[in-house]
Every structure is written in structure tokens, then in C-alpha cells.
Amino acid sequence: MTTLASVAANFTRDLEQNYAxxxxxxxxxxxxxxxxxxxxxxxxxGYLSSLGNHGDTVKTTARSLPPAISLDGPEIARVQQIIGDLVIAIGFCELAEDGETRYNAAAVLDGNRIYGTYRKVHQPLGEGMSYSAGSDYDVFDTPVGRVGLQICYDKAFPEAARIMALKGAAIIASLSAWPAARTATAENLQDDRWTYRFNLFDSARALDNQVFWMASNQSGTFGSLRYVGNAKVVDPGGNVLATTLLGSGMAVAEVDIDGTFRAMRAGMFHLRDRRPDVYGALTQTDTTDTAKWQELAHA
Known part of the structure; x- marks a missing residue:
């Protein structure tokens, strides 16, 4: 048996608070x-203090941006010292080797080893003004199995989870700083439409790919953003095994990874039953269609 925990918590610019x-x-x-x-x-x-056209940008401000962290820097080393032999996934702003480029990144690691890292591919709203975009999805062999990483808005794109499932991911860790809607926000954030989407994506992506899905999220507030929490562990059938709902906390579930896969994939196995021969349009890049989508998005 394997015990999985997804966290909802409030992380800020204060690194000492983060470590504690x-x-x-x-x-x-x-x-x-x-x-x-x-x-x-x-x-x-911590994450950006706001999003959209009025969001944090490298050009307009340096004070509100998250600290840029090198993989071999003291911040990651401090985290490794804290966690010891516990395997974790954690998000941070990565400083690239050129000393200038910044990525919204995540890593899976323990006290002795970094098993893999990921740079966020899909960027919402004004995030692209603060971070460069990543360009691939990989999976990593860890003591708890084969793990894939994605960040926040990535969960809205089925292709992101699917490619990691095809690479053999048993667990996909989806790390978020997912806020409530910016307009017409529900009085009870659990009923907010962005909370609904966050939760729906989690169950759908787990079921689509028949993998264990671990969704973490920021909670509380930071800058102009109100986070919706709802960290959870979802099984390959799309069933939520544990959740924090809006509050800070830890959603914990004990699972039998191999046994669950044998049971749920014995009959209908979505990866096996795919028809790639009819999916060609998914990877076509027609600039005319792209221009139309952009026009609709800004209409």
C-alpha cells in the first residue's frame, strides 16, 4: 500500500515562513x-500577486515577483534538508542556466535526489509576462512509482495529462495556485464557478487516463487572488478519495496502486483503446485557425 497526501496551504514571499x-x-x-x-x-x-493585463510583469516591477531559484541553489537544498527521506513534489520559480530566464516550475525530490523537474507549458492570462513557457512533459521514476508533473492551467488541456499517461505515469501531480473567479465571485467559494472547474478537471483527467491524480493548491489569499484550496487525491476511476475542500490542510489516502490498475484497466482500458489514426488534427498547427481562436478570445 502507498499513502498519498495532497496539500492546500498558503505560501508567501517570506521564505522562512515557507520553510516552517x-x-x-x-x-x-x-x-x-x-x-x-x-x-x-x-x-x-509564493505566486504572482495578480493576473491579467494589470498583473505582475518583469518589465514593470521586480518587487512583487517570486524569488528566482536555481535547482542547485540554497533554497532547494534547504527543502531537501527538511524533508529527509519523504518524497515530495513542490513548485517554485526556476532561474534558468542563463541567469535571466524565469520559469514557473516544479520538482519531485527527496532529501538526497531530484528525480525530475518540469517547466509550466500552458500560461493563463498575463502569466507569460512574468515567466517563459516550458516545452515538454516527462515522467520520472521515483520510490513511489512513475510520476508526472503539471502545473495549474495545464489541467485544462487533456493532451498534457495524456502524454504523461502514455509515458507510463501511475501518478500525476497537479500543483496549482488556482484562484476564485475574478468577476461574479460566489459568496461561498466552494460554489464558485472556478472552484467547480478546478474539481471537474481533476476527476476528468484522472478518469481520462486511469491514473492516480494528486491535486494541490494554494489556500487563503495573496495579493488580489483568493485561492480555492480543494487539494485532493483522485483514483483512476475519477473518484475523490480525500479532499481539503476550501480550507488549508492535507488530503490523505492509502491506495493500492498496482491492484487498482489491475482492477480498473482489466476491462475498459482507455490508453489501449485509443484510435491515434483518427486524431491527426490534434497536432496540426493551422495558423489561420489559430488566428480565428485568438480573435474569439479577445472579442
């Missing part, structure tokens, strides 16, 4: 026998 919060979560995870814990997007240094 991670240490507290690690302590709880150890008490609950957790093997793999997923922390939110931007858990080291």
Missing part, C-alpha cells in the same frame, strides 16, 4: 505514514 510551513507539513505527513506528498505551485516564494 513545509516542516510542519512534513511532521504531519510522517505521523500519518505518508509516502508521497504534493505541495502547491509556488510553494517556495
Amino acid at each position: 510551513l513545509i516542516a510542519s507539513l512534513v511532521h504531519e505527513a510522517r505521523e500519518r505514514g505518508v509516502d508521497f506528498m504534493v505541495l502547491p505551485e509556488a510553494a517556495i516564494g
